[in-house]
Amino acid sequence: MTLLSVNVNKIALLRNSRGTNFPDLLVFVRRILAQGVRGITIHPRPDERHITRHDAFELSTLLGDYADVEFNIEGYPSAEFLELIKTLRPAQCTLVPDEPGQLTSDHGWDVRAHEAQLTAVIAQLREWGVRSSLFLDPDPTQIESVKRVGADRIELYTEEYARVFAGGDFEQCTQVLSRYQQTAAAATLVGIGVNAGHDLNLKNLSTFLGIGNIIEVSIGHALIVESLEMGMDDVLALYLAITGDFAGDEHVS
Numbered sequence: 717m718t719l720l721s722v723n724v725n726k727i728a729l730l731r732n733s734r735g736t737n738f739p740d741l742l743v744f745v746r747r748i749l750a751q752g753v754r755g756i757t758i759h760p761r762p763d764e765r766h767i768t769r770h771d772a773f774e775l776s777t778l779l780g781d782y783a784d785v786e787f788n789i790e791g792y793p794s795a796e797f798l799e800l801i802k803t804l805r806p807a808q809c810t811l812v813p814d815e816p817g818q819l820t821s822d823h824g825w826d827v828r829a830h831e832a833q834l835t836a837v838i839a840q841l842r843e844w845g846v847r848s849s850l851f852l853d854p855d856p857t858q859i860e861s862v863k864r865v866g867a868d869r870i871e872l873y874t875e876e877y878a879r880v881f882a883g884g885d886f887e888q889c890t891q892v893l894s895r896y897q898q899t900a901a902a903a904t905l906v907g908i909g910v911n912a913g914h915d916l917n918l919k920n921l922s923t924f925l926g927i928g929n930i931i932e933v934s935i936g937h938a939l940i941v942e943s944l945e946m947g948m949d950d951v952l953a954l955y956l957a958i959t960g961d962f963a964g965d966e967h968v969s
Contacts, residue, residue, distance in 0.1 A: 717960040718925055721755025721788050722748050722952075723913075723936025728758075729766035741771055742778055744948075749782060751952040754961060757913075757934045759790040759812070760800070769800065776804040788934065790851075793837045802844055809841055810871050810911070810934075812851040824853035824873045827861035834865040842866070849911055854895040856902040869909035871934070872896055877924060878915035889923075897927035904929045918942055918951070922958050933959065 727744050731737060745756060756779060760767040772789065779787045787806040791797040792814045801809050811834070813825045827834060827850065834850065841848045849869040850862060854876070862870055880892045900910045913934035916924060921933065935955065942951045 718930050719755050719786070719932040720753055720955050720959045720961045721757045721786065721932055721934045722753050722939060723757040723759065723934050724748070725759055725766040725936055726940040728768070728771055732764075732766060742774060745775065745778060747948065748952065749785060751949055752956055752961075753952060754784055755786045755788060755932060755934070757788040757790060757810075757936065760797075761791070761814075762794075762796070772800060772804060776806065786932075788849075788932075790934075793833070798837065798840065801841065801846060805844055805846055808847040808849055808869075810849040810851060811837065824851045824855075825858075827852070827858050827865060831861060831865055834867070838866045849909075852899070854892075854899045856895070856898045859899065859902040859906060859908065862903065862908060863906050867908065869911055869931070870899075870903055871911040871913055872899060872930075873914050874912050874916055874924065875914045878917070878920055881920040881923065893924070893927055896924070900927055900929040918954055918958070921955070925958070 724741060724745060727739055728741050731739050731741060748756070756775065758767045758772060758775065760769060760772055776787060779785050786808060788808040788810055789801060789804070789806045790810040790812055793811050811825070813823065813830070825834070838848045847868045849871050850867045851873055852858060852862065852870040853873050877892050877896060880889045903910050909931045910929050911932040911934065912924065912930050915938065916933055916935050917938035939951060939955065
């Protein structure tokens with residue numbers, strides 16, 4: 717069973733495009749949770765083009781009423797971002813190596829090159845009682861460095877898998893999946909949990925989860941697009957069926 721965490725950035729982006737509170741982000745988050753989803757992810761960016769700091773505070777307050785729902789905040793560990801984490805204390809903080817104006821996350825950490833920085837940040841997260849996760853490309857040789865910096869989890873960056881899957885080349889897809897599987901297995905072997913996210917969708921998720929050892933998936937862009945096509949409640953039900961993540965089921969912490 718894998719926990720589904722819905723990234724709600726795109727709902728906020730749609731709202732911001734008109735300068736009003738429509739669609740209301742909190743209304744949609746409540747609706748998502750009402751379907752049995754037990755994870756909410758946001759990635760606030762410095763320009764606040766979608767999720768704002770105000771949203772982060774409101775969501776933290778809202779999710780405080782849901783004991784079994786995890787709040788995951790993603791971002792580059794700038795001083796401003798870390799101050800937000802210190803204040804809100806989400807269940808999980810996923811560190812990503814994004815530049816300030818980056819359109820979307822497009823690569824994982826080179827953990828070796830940033831070992832000193834990540835060690836200090838992760839130690840701070842631990843002091844605040846926040847689980848740490850590092851956005852990572854599928855590269856099992858990095859797991860030793862991940863262990864050294866003290867990260868609790870990694871989040872496998874799945875864009876390459878999604879792109880190859882969409883291309884329909886079964887042999888290439890199998891080869892790519894093998895690297896993800898090796899990375900997940902190497903992490904699990906040394907006690908590091910494994911999350912995954914980026915461009916996962918209803919078509920490719922089930923095959924990806926077949927690699928095993930995936931505790932959590934974060935899905936946003938595709939889920940919102942699929943909701944436009946099929947309706948959000950039906951889409952959420954399909955994702956929960958794929959992940960096996962139903963409210964009340966025991967999950968790995």
